Structures are given as C-alpha cells and as structure tokens.
Amino acid sequence: EPITYSRGDKNAYLTARGEAVDSLDLANPLQYKTIRAQLLAQNNKSFNYNDPITCTTYLAPSSIPNAGLGLYTSVSIPAESQLSSPQVGILLQDPDFHNPSRNDNNANTFNLLSNYVWSATPLTYGEHEVQHGESVCSGIGMMANCHYGLINVEIDSKWKNRPELDGTDSHSVMFSTHLTLEDVGRGSYSWHSNVQYKSLKGLEAGEEMFLSYGPQWYNNAEKEFGGYIPSKEHYEEADEMLTRFVEEFGKDNVVAYEKMIRYTQDKRLKTALPDRVEDVEKAIKVGTARFSAIDSIRTPDWLQENGRCLDNLVGGTSTIAQAGQGAFATKSITKGQVISTTPVVTLDREHLKLFKEIQRKDGTVRRKHVGHQLLLNYCYGHPKSSLIFFPTSPSVSFINHAADRSKANAEIKWSDFSYHKSEWINAPLAEIKKLQKTGLLFDIVATKEIERGDEILLYYGQEWEEKWTSHIANWESSQKNLTDTLDVDTIVDFNSIEKDEMIKTIDELEEEPLPEHIMTRCGFALPGDMKGDETVIKGYSAEDPIFVPCEFLDVEPLEGTDRYLYRAKVEHRSPQGDVTLYSVKYDSSQNFMRYTDKPYVRDYYSKGAFRDEIGLSEGIMPDHWLDLK
Numbered sequence: 001e002p003i004t005y006s007r008g009d010k011n012a013y014l015t016a017r018g019e020a021v022d023s024l025d026l027a028n029p030l031q032y033k034t035i036r037a038q039l040l041a042q043n044n045k046s047f048n049y050n051d052p053i054t055c056t057t058y059l060a061p062s063s064i065p066n067a068g069l070g071l072y073t074s075v076s077i078p079a080e081s082q083l084s085s086p087q088v089g090i091l092l093q094d095p096d097f098h099n100p101s102r103n104d105n106n107a108n109t110f111n112l113l114s115n116y117v118w119s120a121t122p123l124t125y126g127e128h129e130v131q132h133g134e135s136v137c138s139g140i141g142m143m144a145n146c147h148y149g150l151i152n153v154e155i156d157s158k159w160k161n162r163p164e165l166d167g168t169d170s171h172s173v174m175f176s177t178h179l180t181l182e183d184v185g186r187g188s189y190s191w192h193s194n195v196q197y198k199s200l201k202g203l204e205a206g207e208e209m210f211l212s213y214g215p216q217w218y219n220n221a222e223k224e225f226g227g228y229i230p231s232k233e234h235y236e237e238a239d240e241m242l243t244r245f246v247e248e249f250g251k252d253n254v255v256a257y258e259k260m261i262r263y264t265q266d267k268r269l270k271t272a273l274p275d276r277v278e279d280v281e282k283a284i285k286v287g288t289a290r291f292s293a294i295d296s297i298r299t300p301d302w303l304q305e306n307g308r309c310l311d312n313l314v315g316g317t318s319t320i321a322q323a324g325q326g327a328f329a330t331k332s333i334t335k336g337q338v339i340s341t342t343p344v345v346t347l348d349r350e351h352l353k354l355f356k357e358i359q360r361k362d363g364t365v366r367r368k369h370v371g372h373q374l375l376l377n378y379c380y381g382h383p384k385s386s387l388i389f390f391p392t393s394p395s396v397s398f399i400n401h402a403a404d405r406s407k408a409n410a411e412i413k414w415s416d417f418s419y420h421k422s423e424w425i426n427a428p429l430a431e432i433k434k435l436q437k438t439g440l441l442f443d444i445v446a447t448k449e450i451e452r453g454d455e456i457l458l459y460y461g462q463e464w465e466e467k468w469t470s471h472i473a474n475w476e477s478s479q480k481n482l483t484d485t486l487d488v489d490t491i492v493d494f495n496s497i498e499k500d501e502m503i504k505t506i507d508e509l510e511e512e513p514l515p516e517h518i519m520t521r522c523g524f525a526l527p528g529d530m531k532g533d534e535t536v537i538k539g540y541s542a543e544d545p546i547f548v549p550c551e552f553l554d555v556e557p558l559e560g561t562d563r564y565l566y567r568a569k570v571e572h573r574s575p576q577g578d579v580t581l582y583s584v585k586y587d588s589s590q591n592f593m594r595y596t597d598k599p600y601v602r603d604y605y606s607k608g609a610f611r612d613e614i615g616l617s618e619g620i621m622p623d624h625w626l627d628l629k
C-alpha cells in the first residue's frame with residue numbers, strides 16, 4: 001500500500017513520531033519554555049509578551065576589547081538558574097578523519113568551526129554515538145565570550161535527549177527501534193534538542209555572560225589575539241598585590257607602581273593589573289577581573305539601544321510531520337520586524353563531507369565521498385557556492401521549511417544591525433575563506449503578522465523542496481533494512497534489568513549474545529589516576545565518569561560480603577585515537593556498568609538519511625561568491 005505523508009498540515013499537530021496531538025501545548029515545557037516569564041517574575045517585573053522591554057537576552061558588543069559581539073542578560077538571574085530555552089546540539093562525527101585540513105592554519109580555507117565546538121565526551125557522551133565526536137551547541141555555547149575571571153554561565157552537565165520520545169533522560173537509546181517506515185524524517189535532525197545552560201553565580205541585570213572555554217583555551221587564543229589572557233588565579237593574585245601595594249605605598253605613588261609593574265615577570269599577571277596607578281583604587285573596589293572588562297555590566301537602556309533581542313524564539317515540537325523540532329514566536333511580531341539577529345559561522349561545504357576509505361587492488365587507499373555531516377541540514381547556502389553559513393543565535397537552528405511557500409512567515413536578509421560587516425560581502429571569496437572570524441550577521445525578518453505561539457517558517461527554496469520530495473519518493477527502497485530493527489530491545493529496556501542478572505562474562509555471552517546494536521561500557525578513571533594496571537576502582541563515580549567499552553572476563557565473590565568482584569577488560573582511547581587495554585576490577589555495589597548503543601547506530605548515521613542545506617533566496621549570496629557550476 002502506498003504510504004501517504006501529511007506534510008505541513010497546520011491543523012493536525014504532529015509529533016516527530018507522526019502521532020497527532022490535540023493542540024500546541026504552550027504550557028508544555030518542551031514546547032514553550034517561558035523562561036522569560038520566570039526571570040521577570042524573579043525581578044518583580046510583570047510579564048507582557050508584547051513589551052519589547054521584557055526582552056531578557058541581548059546580542060551586543062562585548063565588553064572584552066576586540067572580542068566582537070557578546071551575550072547579555074538584561075534582568076538579574078539567581079545562581080543555578082536555567083538560562084534560555086533548550087537548544088539544539090549537533091554532533092560532528094569524526095571531524096579529524098573526514099576533514100584532515102580543518103586545523104591547518106595555513107590552509108587557505110576555514111578552520112573557524114573548530115573554534116566553536118566542544119568536546120563531545122562530557123557533554124553528550126558523544127563517544128557512545130561515534131568514535132570521536134565534537135559538539136556544536138547553538139546559543140550560549142557558541143555566542144558567550146570567555147573571560148576566566150568573570151565566568152558566570154555554563155553548559156548544564158549533559159545533553160539530554162527528548163524525554164517525550166524515550167521517556168527518560170537517558171542519552172543512549174536506539175531511536176530507530178521506535179521508528180517505522182513512515183518516518184521519512186529519520187536521521188535528518190538532531191535528537192539533542194534539549195541542551196541547557198545555567199548560571200554559575202547570580203548575574204546582575206545588564207551583565208555579559210562568560211563561559212569557560214576550558215583550561216587550555218588561552219594557549220591558542222593568545223597566539224590568535226597576540227596578547228595575554230590571565231586566569232582566575234592571576235586576577236586573584238593581582239587583587240592581593242594591589243591591596244598590599246596601597247597598604248605599603250598609598251594609592252597614588254606613581255613611581256612605586258610603575259616599578260611594581262616593571263618587575264612583574266608573569267605576562268598574564270601583568271595583564272591583570274591596571275596600567276595606571278590612578279585606576280588602582282577602582283580596581284580594588286570592583287576587583288581586577290571586573291576592572292579589566294569594566295563595561296561588562298551595562299544598563300538595560302544601553303542594551304535596548306545597542307543590542308538585538310534574542311528571546312523572541314523558543315524551540316518546541318514542530319507542527320510539521322517528520323520535521324522534528326520547530327521554532328515558535330514567544331510574542332506577537334509585526335510584519336517587517338526583526339524576529340532574531342544571528343551571527344553566522346562561515347564554512348566550506350567541503351568540510352562537511354563524509355568519506356570512506358577504500359583499498360585499491362594495489363594496496364593504496366582512496367577516499368570516497370559517501371555523504372554529509374548532519375550539520376549540513378542546519379547550514380544556509382546557495383547551490384552554486386562553496387560557502388555555507390551556520391547561525392549561532394538561540395533557537396534559530398530550529399526554524400523549519402514551509403513546503404507551501406504561502407505559509408512561510410519569515411525570510412533571511414543580511415542584517416541591518418550596525419555590527420554586521422557588510423563590507424566583507426564585497427571581498428573576494430578567497431579572502432573570505434582566509435578570515436578566521438565571524439562578522440557577517442543575518443536578520444530573520446517577519447514577512448507576515450505573527451502571533452505568539454506561531455511556528456516560524458522560512459521557505460528553504462525550490463532546490464530543497466525538490467530534494468525533499470525525491471527523498472520521500474526514494475525512502476522506502478533506501479530503508480529496506482529498517483524493519484529488521486523494529487521490536488528489538490532498546491537500551492532503556494536493557495538498562496532497566498537488574499544489573500547483577502545482566503552482567504555476563506565473555507564466555508556466557510558466547511552462548512547468549514547481546515543484540516547486535518548493544519555493547520557494555522564501564523566507568524573509568526583516566527590512566528593518569530590509575531595505580532598499576534589492575535586496580536579496584538573505588539567510587540569512580542566522579543561527577544562525570546567516562547564510560548568506555550569493556551568486556552567482563554570473570555566474576556568472583558567478594559570475601560566477607562554478599563557482593564561480587566568483576567574483572568573487566570577496559571578499552572581506553574586517547575584523544576589521538578591510541579587504544580590501551582586495562583584490566584580493571586569492579587565491586588558489584590558500584591554502579592559501574594551500563595549498556596549503550598554501539599557507535600553509528602543512531603538514525604543520522606544510517607543510509608538514506610536526508611541531507612541538504614537551507615537555500616538562501618536569490619540576491620543574498622553575491623555573484624562573486626558563486627564559484628561552483
């Protein structure tokens with residue numbers, strides 16, 4: 001029987017699994033997270049969706065010199081609060097293998113994306129999905145700047161999947177087992193649509209958000225910016241030095257101050273100290289860290305005047321079948337108004353290609369182009385240009401396509417925000433590819449009157465529409481094996497079974513193997529922390545244990561207890577890809593083992609999953625950037 005697909009039917013709200021739900025539920029936290037309302041209530045401000053002043057998050061010039069734009073809150077936020085609505089996280093699979101030139105500063109092509117990605121391990125357990133993953137986190141994860149002395153936000157521990165689908169916060173479920181042949185959208189969008197950010201400490205109204213890019217980041221950044229980047233400890237030491245200085249020499253002893261600066265050997269510490277003695281008193285008052293970015297707390301008026309509002313959009317289940325998540329308006333927006341402004345990371349479409357190595361008869365290896373990274377579906381481009389753009393602003397990545405052009409209510413334009421570097425558009429393509437900076441901005445502009453709760457839809461272009469139509473037509477033949485995986489036990493089923501019953505040694509597994517897609521992983525401390533090659537890992541349940549592939553060799557009772565000792569062969573892979581095997585003993589009272597999917601069983605690694613970038617309308621991409629046939 002032919003399968004019919006109800007696409008773009010606004011009256012039937014459909015979940016990604018194709019089930020109709022009665023209506024768009026604005027109270028559903030996943031569909032409509034009214035973070036703004038909560039924040040404003042905490043600030044004793046009443047919440048009016050249509051009042052522009054109620055905007056809580058702004059894109060505006062950073063307080064760090066030469067750091068471009070930054071992210072600000074215009075309302076105070078208590079410590080440990082959720083910031084912004086959940087965002088999409090997109091995993092890059094094995095980027096070093098597929099794009100060997102991406103970190104080559106001399107290659108005359110972008111390595112810009114590598115400045116924006118996070119390691120997948122602590123965030124996503126991405127290593128469960130692929131061999132080596134990196135994660136792209138829209139919103140704060142890509143937009144907040146790093147100032148080690150003023151860190152106030154962070155990515156909330158782990159990425160979460162979509163609870164409405166797997167019923168848990170588990171990050172390892174073989175989703176394909178839930179899907180049927182009708183799910184043409186299978187593998188075309190990320191399942192990590194629930195990336196959350198939180199405040200580490202209380203933020204003041206008007207404060208710039210700062211993330212830690214990790215303890216090693218300054219190494220590269222200093223080379224890039226040609227200056228020194230003090231750590232938190234440097235600022236603390238600078239604070240102490242200034243206090244001691246004033247006690248000893250008073251607050252305006254120019255000669256003594258210049259001498260102190262001259263004799264400060266550590267360049268980073270020197271950078272943390274104010275240049276002039278006149279500023280010492282002020283630096284002591286606010287702290288040297290704050291003093292170094294003295295504009296990092298702006299007034300709400302300044303933000304309104306100099307910034308762009310970033311909380312008009314929120315992610316939720318799309319009204320379009322098979323489209324995954326969508327972006328919804330948090331307030332009514334009039335025709336012509338800017339819904340959101342977003343910086344774009346510029347990429348070469350070559351960099352999102354996936355390859356397979358094929359051995360020739362003579363033993364040499366050839367790389368065959370076999371597909372594209374999932375990230376391509378989130379990029380904007382023109383079929384005749386090698387340039388593509390990834391938007392970084394919150395929730396912009398959730399914006400879907402209106403198959404019926406008349407249903408689109410938004411369009412993309414080059415931004416009219418004064419910080420958009422419009423002069424770059426005149427530059428030759430080769431020059432743009434050498435620029436390792438962001439500076440181009442898009443505006444998403446309303447082409448119709450939009451009501452609060454409306455899904456924002458763009459027209460992705462005729463090419464996209466045609467590709468999607470032919471994708472649907474070819475879907476069944478490309479998914480011949482999908483039925484094989486239906487009704488197979490999922491990881492959730494497996495992990496809910498009593499562990500002691502389930503843990504099987506290699507010998508036992510030979511008789512009763514695990515389903516093909518499932519493997520075992522064990523908590524593991526990095527080799528540096530291990531003593532000898534055989535260790536009972538005690539309380540390995542550090543906050544973020546790493547779970548690495550393992551197999552159980554044998555089991556013995558733990559003397560004097562009713563517990564067991566499992567001996568496991570554990571496989572640890574270094575970031576460079578070197579694999580070391582360890583023999584580790586685990587006490588059965590510890591929650592040391594879990595079942596996970598094997599890498600590459602997620603939908604988006606399957607054959608036939610849809611890949612295409614979003615088409616920019618004619619006139620956006622200048623003719624001199626159209627370098628492809």
Ligand SMILES: C[S@@+](CC[C@H](N)C(=O)[O-])C[C@H]1O[C@@H](n2cnc3c(N)ncnc32)[C@H](O)[C@@H]1O
Nearest residue numbers: 188189322323324325377378397398399400401
């Ligand atoms: C920029 S992403 C939009 C966000 C995405 N829906 C998600 O859940 O993360 C673009 C992808 O969304 C899906 N999509 C967007 N519009 C669609 C439509 N009209 N029909 C089916 N899928 C759509 C496709 O998978 C497309 O490649």
